[in-house]
Amino acid sequence: METLLHNLALGFSVLANPIVLLYAFGGVLSGVIIGALPGLGPSVGIAVLLPLTYGMDPSAGIILLAGIYYGAMYGGSITAILINTPGDSAAVMTTLDGYPLTLKGQAGKALGMAAYSSVMGGTVSVVAFMLFAPIIASYALAFGSSEYFALMVLGLTSIAGMTGDSPSKGFLAAFIGLFISLIGLDLVTGVQRYVFGNVHLFSGIDFIPVAMGLFGIAEIITDKGDMKLDIDKESLKFRNLFPNKQEWKECLPHIGRGTGLGFFVGMLPGAGATIASFLSYSMAKKISKRGDEFGTGVLEGVAAPESANNAASMGAMVPMLTLGVPGSGSTAIMMGALMMLGITPGPSLFMKEAEVAWSLVASMYIGNVFLLFLGILGLPIFVRVLKVKAPILNSVVLAFILIGAYALENSMFTVGITIFFGVIGYFMKKLKVPAAPMILAIVLGYLTESNLRQALIIADGSFIGVITKPISAVILVIALIMAFGSPIMEMIKKKVAAQ
Amino acid sequence: MKIRMMKLLALMLVSMFIFTACSSPEPEAPAVEEPAEEPTEEPAAEEEVAVEGWVPTEDVEFIIPFGAGGGSDVFARKIVEIISRNNMAPVNFVATNKPGGSGVVGYTYMNGKGESNYIMATTSSSFYSQPLTGNSPLSITEDFEFVAHMAKDPSLFAANADLGFTTLEEMVEYAKANPGDLKYGGTGNVSDDAILMYMVNELAGIELVYVPYDSGADVLAAILGGHIDVCAISPSEGGEHLETGALVPLAVSSDDRVAILPDVPTFTELGFDITHQQSRGVVMNGGTPVEVLDYYSDLFQQVSETEEWQTFLSENVMGDVFYDNEEYVDFNADLTEKYIKFMDMIERNQ
Numbered sequence: 001m002e003t004l005l006h007n008l009a010l011g012f013s014v015l016a017n018p019i020v021l022l023y024a025f026g027g028v029l030s031g032v033i034i035g036a037l038p039g040l041g042p043s044v045g046i047a048v049l050l051p052l053t054y055g056m057d058p059s060a061g062i063i064l065l066a067g068i069y070y071g072a073m074y075g076g077s078i079t080a081i082l083i084n085t086p087g088d089s090a091a092v093m094t095t096l097d098g099y100p101l102t103l104k105g106q107a108g109k110a111l112g113m114a115a116y117s118s119v120m121g122g123t124v125s126v127v128a129f130m131l132f133a134p135i136i137a138s139y140a141l142a143f144g145s146s147e148y149f150a151l152m153v154l155g156l157t158s159i160a161g162m163t164g165d166s167p168s169k170g171f172l173a174a175f176i177g178l179f180i181s182l183i184g185l186d187l188v189t190g191v192q193r194y195v196f197g198n199v200h201l202f203s204g205i206d207f208i209p210v211a212m213g214l215f216g217i218a219e220i221i222t223d224k225g226d227m228k229l230d231i232d233k234e235s236l237k238f239r240n241l242f243p244n245k246q247e248w249k250e251c252l253p254h255i256g257r258g259t260g261l262g263f264f265v266g267m268l269p270g271a272g273a274t275i276a277s278f279l280s281y282s283m284a285k286k287i288s289k290r291g292d293e294f295g296t297g298v299l300e301g302v303a304a305p306e307s308a309n310n311a312a313s314m315g316a317m318v319p320m321l322t323l324g325v326p327g328s329g330s331t332a333i334m335m336g337a338l339m340m341l342g343i344t345p346g347p348s349l350f351m352k353e354a355e356v357a358w359s360l361v362a363s364m365y366i367g368n369v370f371l372l373f374l375g376i377l378g379l380p381i382f383v384r385v386l387k388v389k390a391p392i393l394n395s396v397v398l399a400f401i402l403i404g405a406y407a408l409e410n411s412m413f414t415v416g417i418t419i420f421f422g423v424i425g426y427f428m429k430k431l432k433v434p435a436a437p438m439i440l441a442i443v444l445g446y447l448t449e450s451n452l453r454q455a456l457i458i459a460d461g462s463f464i465g466v467i468t469k470p471i472s473a474v475i476l477v478i479a480l481i482m483a484f485g486s487p488i489m490e491m492i493k494k495k496v497a498a499q
Numbered sequence: 500m501k502i503r504m505m506k507l508l509a510l511m512l513v514s515m516f517i518f519t520a521c522s523s524p525e526p527e528a529p530a531v532e533e534p535a536e537e538p539t540e541e542p543a544a545e546e547e548v549a550v551e552g553w554v555p556t557e558d559v560e561f562i563i564p565f566g567a568g569g570g571s572d573v574f575a576r577k578i579v580e581i582i583s584r585n586n587m588a589p590v591n592f593v594a595t596n597k598p599g600g601s602g603v604v605g606y607t608y609m610n611g612k613g614e615s616n617y618i619m620a621t622t623s624s625s626f627y628s629q630p631l632t633g634n635s636p637l638s639i640t641e642d643f644e645f646v647a648h649m650a651k652d653p654s655l656f657a658a659n660a661d662l663g664f665t666t667l668e669e670m671v672e673y674a675k676a677n678p679g680d681l682k683y684g685g686t687g688n689v690s691d692d693a694i695l696m697y698m699v700n701e702l703a704g705i706e707l708v709y710v711p712y713d714s715g716a717d718v719l720a721a722i723l724g725g726h727i728d729v730c731a732i733s734p735s736e737g738g739e740h741l742e743t744g745a746l747v748p749l750a751v752s753s754d755d756r757v758a759i760l761p762d763v764p765t766f767t768e769l770g771f772d773i774t775h776q777q778s779r780g781v782v783m784n785g786g787t788p789v790e791v792l793d794y795y796s797d798l799f800q801q802v803s804e805t806e807e808w809q810t811f812l813s814e815n816v817m818g819d820v821f822y823d824n825e826e827y828v829d830f831n832a833d834l835t836e837k838y839i840k841f842m843d844m845i846e847r848n849q
Contacts, residue, residue: 046567047566047567047568047596050567050568051576138723141720141723141724141725142724143724144721144724144725144726145710145721145726185600185601185634186688187688187711187713188688188711189688189849190632190634190688190689192634197636199599199600199603199604199607199635199636200599200600200604201600202599202600202601202603202604202634203598203599203600203601203604269716269717269720319720323719323720323723323740324716324719324736324738324739324740325716325719325720325723326716332568332569332714332716333566333567333568334568335568336567336568336569336572336573337568339573339735339815340573340576340577342814344735344738344739346738346739346740347739347740347743348739348742348743409566409596409598409599409604410595410596410597411597411599411604411608413599413604450713454710454711454712457708457709457710458682458708458710458726458727460679460708
């Protein structure tokens with residue numbers, strides 16, 4: 001414990017340098033802005049700002065990049081809640097209840113809850129990070145292809161929780177998503193699948209431009225008629241941003257579970273914040289007493305995914321720093337930056353490069369305070385977005401989406417993909433086909449397939465061998481319960497009642 | 500209310516400004532990706548060529564056919580950084596990531612620019628494997644000119660420590676006794692990692708089973724978790740896990756032992772005729788005039804002779820192998836031949 005405090009003190013001593021502190025603040029602020037801008041997600045933001053850190057002091061560089069990462073996790077919720085356009089993919093789930101809350105005139109409360117749950121998820125995760133990082137990192141390695149396959153199946157069951165009114169339409173969207181995830185070169189044999197010789201399709205269709213199209217562009221081109229948003233000025237008063245006692249009571253358990261789940265999923269290399277927020281939302285919907293009301297604007301529906309995605313962003317740094325195994329696109333770029341700065345992440349990072357590692361931990365404490373500060377004080381400014389006239393707001397958002405789509409791969413092809421799915425999204429909206437299952441299916445489809453096939457090779461082709469590994473078996477049973485639990489329970493109840 | 504908001508807004512703007520102001524004086528910062536909207540300057544460029552001792556007059560687009568943070572990215576950005584820091588060229592080199600299709604998207608993009616003296620790209624193993632497996636519309640010999648070969652990356656053949664192997668022979672013995680039992684992880688399906696495994700399989704008469712992963716990070720996670728038994732990684736990636744003993748190094752694929760692993764034998768020392776390494780160079784579009792290639796080749800030679808470059812190579816455990824534009828052509832012809840054989844070998848085995 002004493003060494004821990006000593007190390008933490010070492011970390012904070014680096015932060016005593018106002019320039020480093022400014023980098024931390026700058027990172028969080030740019031993260032919130034990058035996250036809020038539809039189209040610019042954390043990985044694009046980090047990639048674009050990466051060259052800035054070359055030649056910087058390593059501590060300052062990594063503190064800046066980390067700030068962008070977790071800042072963006074909160075920032076993404078701002079546009080998700082206010083204009084139904086998730087700022088990044090990890091905020092897709094936040095739209096489901098966040099936007100209905102805005103329609104009810106409770107945008108302030110939703111944004112406030114997003115900020116609190118993000119900060120709480122983040123802060124609790126930093127503590128976990130500090131205390132257990134090296135230990136849990138090695139446990140995360142127990143997840144191999146079979147276990148990931150099971151986890152992805154569990155993720156796919158959460159589609160049931162976001163189908164809206166019509167399950168068949170939800171599954172329609174999910175199957176289209178699964179089809180899209182098949183496009184590209186086959187990982188194992190290299191066979192071209194549905195690419196028609198187009199080199200841009202070789203590595204498949206990334207879900208980020210699809211999400212930007214389905215949620216961003218479709219939202220813009222859908223005729224909203226004369227819908228006017230009334231923001232109750234009272235509701236933006238400082239005191240009213242705080243959830244009341246009843247709301248805290250309802251949300252806190254979800255924040256707690258979201259944090260735990262998010263941190264764990266984030267830590268698994270290859271899963272990441274987007275999947276964490278999907279799982280957290282569907283878990284909250286299952287567990288909550290008013291699960292049926294999810295999707296109509298309940299605060300828990302914002303708290304659960306937002307706490308999870310921030311926790312996941314912290315979790316993702318654990319394997320990157322302690323094992324040199326990045327768990328997400330953003331952390332992979334951060335690791336590249338660290339290597340450029342002459343620091344090799346690995347088991348002894350916290351000893352060899354104590355100053356860098358511990359100043360990063362310290363910066364995450366302070367960064368979360370900055371995040372709270374920005375989230376609460378910035379709220380009145382964010383909400384003003386709603387007062388901007390639709391044509392102006394729409395054109396600005398559209399511009400950012402298209403720029404962001406280009407910046408993903410520096411390619412007009414991704415811009416085309418985004419516009420294409422914008423049009424598809426328009427028709428889906430008109431036909432009331434939900435878009436979230438499609439995104440989930442694209443994210444999970446590829447991972448499900450590639451992990452299953454790796455697992456099958458490792459198990460010498462035995463499917464039984466894959467699903468009977470202890471961890472995968474447990475996860476698959478949970479998935480079965482998630483999928484068939486409630487109808488079976490109801491059948492039993494009916495029988496009991498009939499007797 | 501309004502005034503407070505204005506103040507807040509001002510505060511945010513000021514802090515943004517300070518933040519950017521603080522970071523902009525960094526002289527090392529190479530230009531951030533620029534949209535590729537510069538017009539192709541074919542006619543003008545061709546006229547300039549005739550002049551003896553060609554010198555660039557426009558910024559050079561330096562294509563990285565992979566994403567930010569990866570091996571090619573780090574490699575290319577280091578070159579750009581050295582050129583700009585030492586004022587080696589009268590123009591800027593603008594590093595641009597064009598990821599997708601294992602590099603094919605980047606090369607096709609460059610090819611689409613036609614005969615330009617101001618666009619070039621980095622190479623890695625997929626420069627060879629993609630065209631040879633029919634997954635690229637471009638031809639290695641016809642669509643490219645070879646500017647300079649900069650480095651070679653050796654692969655490290657390593658095993659999970661739980662298996663108890665300490666040498667390659669022990670692994671081979673076990674594999675002979677238990678055919679198909681050992682699983683070997685690598686990146687992609689027709690990569691250098693796959694080539695290395697099939698070569699070992701052929702030469703030792705064993706049956707390692709190939710498990711393809713998406714990235715080196717995934718391979719590392721899988722072997723550390725004990726899900727696979729052997730793998731190929733870059734020595735710098737494996738670094739600390741070798742020190743902690745979680746991974747056991749069995750052999751390196753370079754010609755000579757690598758500096759950071761002085762005790763690890765090469766394949767050749769162990770009697771395996773394997774010296775396959777990833778080649779990293781710089782290429783331009785086919786038909787680029789010789790004067791232009793000469794100019795850039797000289798420039799990259801200067802880069803390769805700097806101390807910064809040497810430090811970079813040793814930090815990343817890359818071999819210092821410089822070939823100028825003439826030597827590179829021969830080297831490329833040899834390497835292409837080898838890759839054709841490798842691709843046959845992989846196909847036979849899949």
